[in-house]
Amino acid sequence: MPAVEETVERVREIDVDKYKYGFSTDIESIKAPKGLSEDIVRFISAKKGEPQWLLDWRLEAYRRWLTMSEPEWANVHYPKIDFQELYYYAAPKSMDKPKSLDEVDPELLATYEKLGIPLSEQKVLAGVEGAELGTARPGVAVDAVFDSVSVITTFQKELEKAGVIFCSISEAVKTHPELVKKYLGSVVPTSDNYYATLNSAVFSDGSFVYIPEGVRCPMELSTYFRINEKQTGQFERTLIIADKGAYVSYLEGCTAPMRDENQLHAAVVELVALDDAEIKYSTVQNWYPGNSEGQGGVYNFVTKRGDCRGKNSKISWTQVETGSAITWKYPSCILRGDGSRGEFYSVAISNGYQQIDSGTKMIHLGKNTSSRIISKGISAGHSNNTYRGLVSAHRKASNARNFTACDSLLIGDQCGAHTVPYLEAKNSTAVFEHEATTSKISDDQLFYCMQRGLSEEEAIALIVNGFVRDVLQHLPMEFMAETQRLIGISLEGSVG
Amino acid sequence: MDLPVQQFRSEIEQELLDSFAALHDALPGAQNDRVAKLRSDAMERYASLGLPHRRIEAWKYTDLRARLGEAYPMVRPSGRPIDQAEIEKGLGPRVANLDSYRVVIAEGEFRSELSDVQALKEAGAELRSLAETLEHLPDDLGPLLAETGEQRSGFEAARPTGRSGAGPDPIIALNMALMTGGAVLRLGDGVSLDKPVHVIHLDGAGEPVSSVTRLIVVTGKGASLDLIESYAGLGGRGLQRNALTQIVAGADSHIEHTKIQREEDEAVHLSNWLLTLHENVRYNGFQYTNGGELARNDVRVLFEGEGTVMNFSAASLLKSRQHADTTMVIEHLVPHCTSRELYKAVLDDESRGVFQAKVIVARDAQKTDGKQMGQALLLSEGAEFDTKPELEIFADDVVCGHGATSGQIDEDLLFYLEARGIPEPQARALLVQAFVGEALEQIDREPLRDALTGVTADWLGVKLD
Numbered sequence: 001m002p003a004v005e006e007t008v009e010r011v012r013e014i015d016v017d018k019y020k021y022g023f024s025t026d027i028e029s030i031k032a033p034k035g036l037s038e039d040i041v042r043f044i045s046a047k048k049g050e051p052q053w054l055l056d057w058r059l060e061a062y063r064r065w066l067t068m069s070e071p072e073w074a075n076v077h078y079p080k081i082d083f084q085e086l087y088y089y090a091a092p093k094s095m096d097k098p099k100s101l102d103e104v105d106p107e108l109l110a111t112y113e114k115l116g117i118p119l120s121e122q123k124v125l126a127g128v129e130g131a132e133l134g135t136a137r138p139g140v141a142v143d144a145v146f147d148s149v150s151v152i153t154t155f156q157k158e159l160e161k162a163g164v165i166f167c168s169i170s171e172a173v174k175t176h177p178e179l180v181k182k183y184l185g186s187v188v189p190t191s192d193n194y195y196a197t198l199n200s201a202v203f204s205d206g207s208f209v210y211i212p213e214g215v216r217c218p219m220e221l222s223t224y225f226r227i228n229e230k231q232t233g234q235f236e237r238t239l240i241i242a243d244k245g246a247y248v249s250y251l252e253g254c255t256a257p258m259r260d261e262n263q264l265h266a267a268v269v270e271l272v273a274l275d276d277a278e279i280k281y282s283t284v285q286n287w288y289p290g291n292s293e294g295q296g297g298v299y300n301f302v303t304k305r306g307d308c309r310g311k312n313s314k315i316s317w318t319q320v321e322t323g324s325a326i327t328w329k330y331p332s333c334i335l336r337g338d339g340s341r342g343e344f345y346s347v348a349i350s351n352g353y354q355q356i357d358s359g360t361k362m363i364h365l366g367k368n369t370s371s372r373i374i375s376k377g378i379s380a381g382h383s384n385n386t387y388r389g390l391v392s393a394h395r396k397a398s399n400a401r402n403f404t405a406c407d408s409l410l411i412g413d414q415c416g417a418h419t420v421p422y423l424e425a426k427n428s429t430a431v432f433e434h435e436a437t438t439s440k441i442s443d444d445q446l447f448y449c450m451q452r453g454l455s456e457e458e459a460i461a462l463i464v465n466g467f468v469r470d471v472l473q474h475l476p477m478e479f480m481a482e483t484q485r486l487i488g489i490s491l492e493g494s495v496g
Numbered sequence: 497m498d499l500p501v502q503q504f505r506s507e508i509e510q511e512l513l514d515s516f517a518a519l520h521d522a523l524p525g526a527q528n529d530r531v532a533k534l535r536s537d538a539m540e541r542y543a544s545l546g547l548p549h550r551r552i553e554a555w556k557y558t559d560l561r562a563r564l565g566e567a568y569p570m571v572r573p574s575g576r577p578i579d580q581a582e583i584e585k586g587l588g589p590r591v592a593n594l595d596s597y598r599v600v601i602a603e604g605e606f607r608s609e610l611s612d613v614q615a616l617k618e619a620g621a622e623l624r625s626l627a628e629t630l631e632h633l634p635d636d637l638g639p640l641l642a643e644t645g646e647q648r649s650g651f652e653a654a655r656p657t658g659r660s661g662a663g664p665d666p667i668i669a670l671n672m673a674l675m676t677g678g679a680v681l682r683l684g685d686g687v688s689l690d691k692p693v694h695v696i697h698l699d700g701a702g703e704p705v706s707s708v709t710r711l712i713v714v715t716g717k718g719a720s721l722d723l724i725e726s727y728a729g730l731g732g733r734g735l736q737r738n739a740l741t742q743i744v745a746g747a748d749s750h751i752e753h754t755k756i757q758r759e760e761d762e763a764v765h766l767s768n769w770l771l772t773l774h775e776n777v778r779y780n781g782f783q784y785t786n787g788g789e790l791a792r793n794d795v796r797v798l799f800e801g802e803g804t805v806m807n808f809s810a811a812s813l814l815k816s817r818q819h820a821d822t823t824m825v826i827e828h829l830v831p832h833c834t835s836r837e838l839y840k841a842v843l844d845d846e847s848r849g850v851f852q853a854k855v856i857v858a859r860d861a862q863k864t865d866g867k868q869m870g871q872a873l874l875l876s877e878g879a880e881f882d883t884k885p886e887l888e889i890f891a892d893d894v895v896c897g898h899g900a901t902s903g904q905i906d907e908d909l910l911f912y913l914e915a916r917g918i919p920e921p922q923a924r925a926l927l928v929q930a931f932v933g934e935a936l937e938q939i940d941r942e943p944l945r946d947a948l949t950g951v952t953a954d955w956l957g958v959k960l961d
Contacts, residue, residue: 073553075651075888408887408889410889410891410892410894411892412892413859413862413891413892413893414859415890415892416888416889416890417887417889418651418886418887418888418889419885419886419887419898420884420886420887421884421885421886421900422882422883422884423881423882423883423884423900423902424880424881424882425872425874425880425881425882425902426880427874427877428874428875428876428877428878428879428904429904430874430902430903431901431902431903431904432900432901432902432903433899433900433901434885434898434899434900434901435897435898435899435900436885436887436897436898436899437895437896437897438887438889438894438895438896438897439894439895439896440892440893440894
């Protein structure tokens with residue numbers, strides 16, 4: 001179906017109007033001077049009162065970064081980023097980590113409420129303000145990160161009772177330096193890639209989670225990232241450790257105001273699962289995607305990696321990607337422990353001029369490891385959506401198993417859907433299966449729905465929701481309803 | 497920071513440049529200004545690119561620069577007689593004795609006395625030596641010789657750096673610069689041959705040599721051709737081959753095209769197929785690889801006319817430390833075309849199979865139907881299979897898919913056969929044969945299919961009735 005002029009118009013209107021998180025909060029903030037240098041790295045470190053070892057670690061990363069060049073292999077095009085034109089640290093002025101919610105700037109609280117993330121524990125428990133997140137079940141602990149700092153972490157006391165440590169990473173550096181020192185950079189080394197190295201040098205805040213041996217985390221943990229300031233880069237760092245036999249489910253959400261210029265978000269997420277532990281990591285990424293002309297929006301260059309270090313450990317990534325002008329991320333699993341399992345469920349929706357190059361890596365090192373990849377890409381408007389994934393079995397990874405299915409759906413004739421899977425089997429007992437399909441929404445299905453009284457857009461939303469069902473059912477309840485709505489919104493106006 | 501200007505040159509890269517400098521006045525077509533220009537342009541392209549290595553995306557799994565030790569001297573045609581026994585020895589009797597029009601390219605040059613030039617002429621086809629053709633280059637061949645292997649569409653066409661491997665190809669450039677001979681076959685409009693044309697490439701008796709040849713095939717409207725290319729050694733001590741086949745399939749033509757590669761253990765085989773398919777073409781291609789130490793088969797397909805159907809399959813049977821790489825780029829530039837690829841690798845010992853296939857569907861190529869499948873059967877602990885089936889789709893009304901599998905022989909199937917009294921070695925061979933058979937079935941002509949089924953059985957060391 002060719003895109004008619006009317007459709008193009010619709011896309012244009014809708015893109016701008018429908019990003020409901022596009023407001024900005026007028027709040028005074030303290031910023032580091034513009035640009036990047038060793039002094040900035042020292043400034044950030046000093047601001048956070050970090051110990052010497054961490055400063056040295058940052059500086060080493062920074063020096064390393066200077067020698068690296070930006071990766072160019074991804075199917076994304078954008079003008080070169082001027083790293084000297086960014087602010088690497090921005091924090092609300094009122095913010096010296098408050099002890100309790102009462103001390104938090106009401107402006108900030110209002111922002112989060114507007115975003116549908118009530119930070120007040122009473123309110124969360126009452127479920128009053130939680131309507132936005134669907135059936136906000138009581139008992140989701142939230143770490144709210146605003147630009148470069150963590151505003152508040154809820155339910156810390158309750159979690160402490162179970163022995164769970166859930167706090168911002170800056171706090172963890174102070175309170176649990178031994179854990180941070182042991183695990184930080186052990187999954188994503190400082191020299192890993194251009195953006196991860198940059199992150200190591202200038203990371204500001206993020207969440208730290210430690211689940212002790214044998215503990216099943218009593219509630220869902222979540223972090224909500226918000227970029228507010230202009231021209232800032234957000235460099236958060238998340239570290240989650242599940243000790244032997246532990247279980248945790250972690251959610252992550254992100255939004256940003258609408259701005260004409262591009263904002264950089266270069267995060268690093270490290271997961272460590274020891275023997276028999278399980279980590280379930282879910283992301284709903286809804287950064288500002290840019291306007292209908294492709295101006296503005298967030299560059300989301302993220303390194304996420306999980307290390308199944310222990311026997312029979314399991315890491316599962318679920319992601320719903322609807323935002324960002326450019327997405328470049330490959331949540332991966334290193335299946336080191338014998339019998340470990342990695343999973344990746346992804347829905348990536350691109351519209352307007354968005355560009356997505358995302359996928360996963362499943363690296364089978366241990367014996368009897370298994371992995372499963374389900375990826376659904378939906379492209380509309382003028383967007384390009386690439387799945388890029390690697391499945392590899394090393395010499396000693398006997399009986400490795402992988403199943404991969406990636407399906408792409410194209411809506412409109414100005415978009416692109418691409419698949420770049422790499423399969424590397426170095427072990428004869430490894431069994432890998434990969435399948436991918438690309439198609440458009442069938443006219444028959446569309447006709448069937450419309451004949452029953454649905455409008456074309458409703459019909460598309462319905463079919464697309466069916467298309468991505470396999471993935472959505474792996475999301476925690478809290479996100480499912482929200483996500484279904486999000487998919488409707490992202491595709492509105494894309495009737496081709 | 498990237499190519500095209502390369503500062504450092506490995507020894508072999510320099511040797512190749514030197515051999516051009518030493519040879520270019522003596523190469524065929526040296527007196528023809530256009531050819532001389534094409535050759536020097538090509539050598540310049542090569543000089544700026546160097547040999548491909550693993551940092552070039554398309555050569556990720558085959559590090560040619562690291563694997564080639566030294567450049568062997570160019571083969572010197574001796575003109576010595578080659579008899580049927582020698583051909584049989586090189587190709588094996590099953591393939592050598594296929595009933596066909598024979599074309600022989602030996603020691604880098606076209607051998608008219610061994611080729612059925614006259615019989616082909618009577619059947620309506622024109623066969624000429626490439627060396628002669630280069631002396632008086634016909635206008636329509638100019639653009640063919642200028643082909644660089646550059647990708648015309650998709651992401652990487654827009655990317656200027658040489659990293660992606662979608663830019664000019666150094667192996668094609670070397671072929672253009674250094675080719676010493678080959679053949680040009682033309683079929684006029686409506687010509688249909690009663691037998692296959694079998695182009696036999698024989699090289700390398702004695703000292704290690706390089707052989708650089710090219711085969712150009714142009715078919716007219718509605719023509720029909722069954723083309724077999726076979727490659728074998730003459731029992732020499734080393735061979736580096738750079739062979740290029742260019743086919744321009746005219747509208748409504750029908751082409752069956754098969755390549756059989758059975759060179760000696762030390763051989764390095766670099767092959768390029770450049771296929772341009774016009775409207776309503778039926779093209780059916782097949783590649784059978786089981787010789788050489790290193791084989792790289794590049795296949796580039798351009799769909800330039802609507803309604804064309806391309807079917808490509810390949811079987812690689814590898815042992816010891818053999819390495820075979822099949823890399824395809826299929827560009828759907830026009831609507832209503834169909835492409836199918838099926839790759840099967842049987843990997844024993846420490847061999848390594850590579851299959852990369854990129855299907856690009858350009859913005860206008862609506863109603864494209866593209867499917868690809870790459871499968872490997874790993875027979876031993878040390879074998880390795882790497883595959884990268886890629887789709888780049890810019891049109892919405894298409895059906896495209898790909899699949900890839902890798903695994904060992906299914907124990908249940910083995911048990912089933914053994915339970916019926918078939919001893920294990922035969923049962924295994926039977927299952928491998930069935931696996932490869934799926935690809936062989938794609939060969940339309942029965943005698944050829946039977947011959948290759950036989951070759952497979954020989955490789956497996958079993959007798960199958």
